[in-house]
Amino acid sequence: MNDADDRTQATRAERVAQQRRELPDSPGVYLFHDGEGEILYVGKARSIRKRVASHFSGGDTRLTSRVDRIECLLTSTEAEALLAEQSFIKRHRPRFNIRLRDDKSYPYVCVSLDEDYPRVYFTREKHRPGRAYFGPFSSAKRVRETLDLLGKLFQFRTCEGAEPGRRSGSPCLDYYIKRCGAPCVGYVSREEYRRNVDAIVDFLSGRYRRVEADEQAKMEGAAAEREFERAALHRDRLKAIQSLFERQRVAGGSVGTADLIGVAAEGADANAQVFQVRDGILAERQSFYLDNQAERELAEVAEEFVGQYYSASPAVPRTIVVGPYLRDRVELLEAALSERRGGTVEVRVAERGDKRRLRELAERNARLALDQDRLRREHRRQRRVESLADLREALGMQELPVRIEGFDISNLGGEHTVASMVVFEGGATKKADYRRFRVRGENGDGRGEGPDDFASMEEILGRRMNRYLEQVDLSPHDGKRDASFASLPSLVVIDGGKGQLSAGMRVLRPFVERGVAVIGLAKKLEEVYVPGRAAPIDLPAESEASKLLQRVRDEAHRFAIDHHRGRRDRAMTGSVLDELKGVGPVRKRALLQHFGSPERFVAATREELEMVPGVPGKVAREIHEQLNRTG
Numbered sequence: 348m349n350d351a352d353d354r355t356q357a358t359r360a361e362r363v364a365q366q367r368r369e370l371p372d373s374p375g376v377y378l379f380h381d382g383e384g385e386i387l388y389v390g391k392a393r394s395i396r397k398r399v400a401s402h403f404s405g406g407d408t409r410l411t412s413r414v415d416r417i418e419c420l421l422t423s424t425e426a427e428a429l430l431a432e433q434s435f436i437k438r439h440r441p442r443f444n445i446r447l448r449d450d451k452s453y454p455y456v457c458v459s460l461d462e463d464y465p466r467v468y469f470t471r472e473k474h475r476p477g478r479a480y481f482g483p484f485s486s487a488k489r490v491r492e493t494l495d496l497l498g499k500l501f502q503f504r505t506c507e508g509a510e511p512g513r514r515s516g517s518p519c520l521d522y523y524i525k526r527c528g529a530p531c532v533g534y535v536s537r538e539e540y541r542r543n544v545d546a547i548v549d550f551l552s553g554r555y556r557r558v559e560a561d562e563q564a565k566m567e568g569a570a571a572e573r574e575f576e577r578a579a580l581h582r583d584r585l586k587a588i589q590s591l592f593e594r595q596r597v598a599g600g601s602v603g604t605a606d607l608i609g610v611a612a613e614g615a616d617a618n619a620q621v622f623q624v625r626d627g628i629l630a631e632r633q634s635f636y637l638d639n640q641a642e643r644e645l646a647e648v649a650e651e652f653v654g655q656y657y658s659a660s661p662a663v664p665r666t667i668v669v670g671p672y673l674r675d676r677v678e679l680l681e682a683a684l685s686e687r688r689g690g691t692v693e694v695r696v697a698e699r700g701d702k703r704r705l706r707e708l709a710e711r712n713a714r715l716a717l718d719q720d721r722l723r724r725e726h727r728r729q730r731r732v733e734s735l736a737d738l739r740e741a742l743g744m745q746e747l748p749v750r751i752e753g754f755d756i757s758n759l760g761g762e763h764t765v766a767s768m769v770v771f772e773g774g775a776t777k778k779a780d781y782r783r784f785r786v787r788g789e790n791g792d793g794r795g796e797g798p799d800d801f802a803s804m805e806e807i808l809g810r811r812m813n814r815y816l817e818q819v820d821l822s823p824h825d826g827k828r829d830a831s832f833a834s835l836p837s838l839v840v841i842d843g844g845k846g847q848l849s850a851g852m853r854v855l856r857p858f859v860e861r862g863v864a865v866i867g868l869a870k871k872l873e874e875v876y877v878p879g880r881a882a883p884i885d886l887p888a889e890s891e892a893s894k895l896l897q898r899v900r901d902e903a904h905r906f907a908i909d910h911h912r913g914r915r916d917r918a919m920t921g922s923v924l925d926e927l928k929g930v931g932p933v934r935k936r937a938l939l940q941h942f943g944s945p946e947r948f949v950a951a952t953r954e955e956l957e958m959v960p961g962v963p964g965k966v967a968r969e970i971h972e973q974l975n976r977t978g
């Protein structure tokens with residue numbers, strides 16, 4: 348560190364010390380920013396000044412040495428601070444906070460109660476009014492298993508749209524395999540279908556005794572009316588429900604309805620298990636992996652998990668059982684979760700009985716999940732190292748190809764030609780370094796007389812080369828520096844055979860002079876071509892090295908296709924949406940997000956347009972009229 352850096356560091360320390368002295372002795376949330384404005388850590392406290400001081404006096408230099416600015420937000424109570432803290436963590440995902448992995452997109456089960464014949468479906472959004480959401484689930488697989496079970500028990504429709512059915516006017520396959528009662532052709536009345544949906548809501552809400560009692564009553568009522576076929580249906584459904592409940596019933600029955608939470612932490616990793624017990628039945632067992640980069644203590648990990656988990660959950664149970672490491676935080680959690688629920692929530696540290704047994708079981712499962720995750724990651728790491736070593740040997744490289752860049756071209760008839768650059772480091776994807784290109788071509792518009800993959804590849808690789816030469820000498824603190832383009836790859840993988848490789852080599856000479864290996868990977872027979880050799884090298888398609896190259900090529904292809912599809916869709920919808928009266932940028936974005944593709948938007952019915960969030964009913968009807976008038 349030179350004298351200028353020393354002075355900068357001293358100035359930063361003085362500024363942070365002055366900010367610390369000005370912090371209030373009140374409850375609230377505090378945010379640590381680094382020199383570039385990124386939020387490093389979000390915390391809450393009964394006294395912001397004392398809590399911040401504990402960071403700087405506790406030897407947590409990995410965090411405090413990076414702090415350039417401290418910001419705070421006052422709240423009335425520490426419980427309010429906890430709720431605000433979770434909101435900030437979810438929005439900014441600070442590096443030094445405990446975070447749920449991939450917490451942006453946990454899946455839910457949704458029931459569309461705003462429709463005459465409600466659907467029950469998988470979703471990752473939970474904001475539409477008139478719909479009931481259940482979750483979050485720890486994996487998409489759990490949601491699909493739940494939907495499959497509900498389909499067998501209660502037979503709901505899976506067709507899309509506000510109204511059931513299809514244009515043919517006949518039932519779909521779901522009716523014949525007893526997954527839907529076919530309301531589209533009147534085989535089940537609206538009232539009967541709604542009763543099935545009510546049972547689904549009760550089931551997902553954990554009101555299992557009510558579900559069981561309702562099916563018993565329906566069976567007996569149908570038998571009394573001598574509708575034996577309908578009585579047999581409810582009898583079979585009741586047996587299936589009772590069999591399921593019996594397998595999942597918690598011994599003792601004293602647990603009732605509660606969430607039991609067990610947490611395990613080791614190093615930078617943690618796992619939390621949530622046992623959801625409803626009416627004495629173990630309804631779900633959720634497993635969540637957590638990032639704990641700051642290696643916080645178990646109590647802090649558990650407290651932040653509880654806050655984040657219930658901030659994403661549509662419902663909070665009346666009773667939550669936690670481990671003894673949260674004994675000192677029970678009152679705070681009760682206050683925050685009661686406010687979140689809109690009713691009383693009891694947070695308990697179970698000392699005996701079934702609740703303690705299940706909570707300890709959750710903790711053992713958390714430790715087991717943590718150990719298994721570590722073994723899986725170690726196994727993947729070893730396989731990546733082996734594949735890199737095999738690739739180095741096959742290509743005759745002196746060092747491991749630590750950074751691999753893959754390039755691909757995507758077009759359709761020469762229009763909207765785009766290219767992708769994907770990056771693998773240590774054998775794993777590094778998506779932050781992915782880059783996209785729009786191929787300019789000779790005319791500068793990406794068109795020309797037709798697609799020319801050779802010329803397009805030469806252009807893109809030349810631009811990649813030039814960006815490296817422009818940025819390699821820039822300081823890491825220079826705002827114009829792009830870390831991905833400024834990095835020197837070990838290996839460049841071109842999607843294509845000898846033609847694409849030759850085109851790339853015409854512009855990659857500076858890379859080659861710096862020791863970068865360049866190869867072409869042909870799709871047809873997975874042949875690997877290297878410069879100066881007419882025949883492909885002998886690399887078995889089933890070898891780990893070949894599989895790694897295929898993953899790079901496939902990822903480059905996927906990324907290019909996504910970019911091309913996005914540009915094509917924007918071009919297709921731009922002309923249509925721009926001509927519609929009453930559709931500005933906000934509504935245009937809402938329509939595109941809702942329908943997902945231009946084809947679905949253009950084919951939408953009036954009812955489907957009226958369901959788009961943010962688009963008033965009158966505007967939706969006018970859009971429908973304009974679309975049908977113009978064709």
